[in-house]
Amino acid sequence: MQLKLLILWSWAVLWAACGGAVEPTAVPTPPLTAQEALGKTVFQQNCASCHSNVAGQIIVGPSLFGVEQRAASRVPGQDAKTYLLTSIMNPGAYVVEGFDDLMPRSFAKSLTGEEIDAVIAYLLTLE
Numbered sequence: 663m664q665l666k667l668l669i670l671w672s673w674a675v676l677w678a679a680c681g682g683a684v685e686p687t688a689v690p691t692p693p694l695t696a697q698e699a700l701g702k703t704v705f706q707q708n709c710a711s712c713h714s715n716v717a718g719q720i721i722v723g724p725s726l727f728g729v730e731q732r733a734a735s736r737v738p739g740q741d742a743k744t745y746l747l748t749s750i751m752n753p754g755a756y757v758v759e760g761f762d763d764l765m766p767r768s769f770a771k772s773l774t775g776e777e778i779d780a781v782i783a784y785l786l787t788l789e
Contacts, residue, residue: 694787701784704777708769715788723765724758730786746782 694702705715712722719725733742733749736756740748748755750773753765769778 694784697780698784698787700777701780701782704773704781705784708773709781712765723761726785727788729788742786743782746785747778750778750781 705713709726710721714721714725715727717725717727719727729746730742733745734740736745745756749765751770753767753769754763757763773781
């Protein structure tokens with residue numbers, strides 16, 4: 663019995679000396695693909711003055727952090743990519759409750775198809 667107590671006590675001392683717990687390792691954020699990186703640049707140049715990419719931060723329009731989950735459930739039968747594409751091409755189609763219809767209508771003409779696809783790909787990474 664004393665041997666068991668000695669082993670248990672030794673283990674406790676060792677455990678306490680090592681900090682008592684193992685720190686969880688953070689899951690690294692995967693690097694952006696080339697398309698997503700382009701999308702981030704397009705976002706910063708054209709969208710970031712009104713939309714935040716930080717959770718809960720409102721500038722003028724809604725934060726786009728976590729937009730994939732919200733966009734996928736906004737219109738029945740429509741996936742997030744289609745919702746976001748429609749929102750860029752025809753901004754008045756889906757105005758988020760609590761916000762005014764202020765998004766510029768010019769992005770459909772001023773951005774290339776590649777840039778629009780890229781910004782959507784970037785937005786889908788904001789989790």
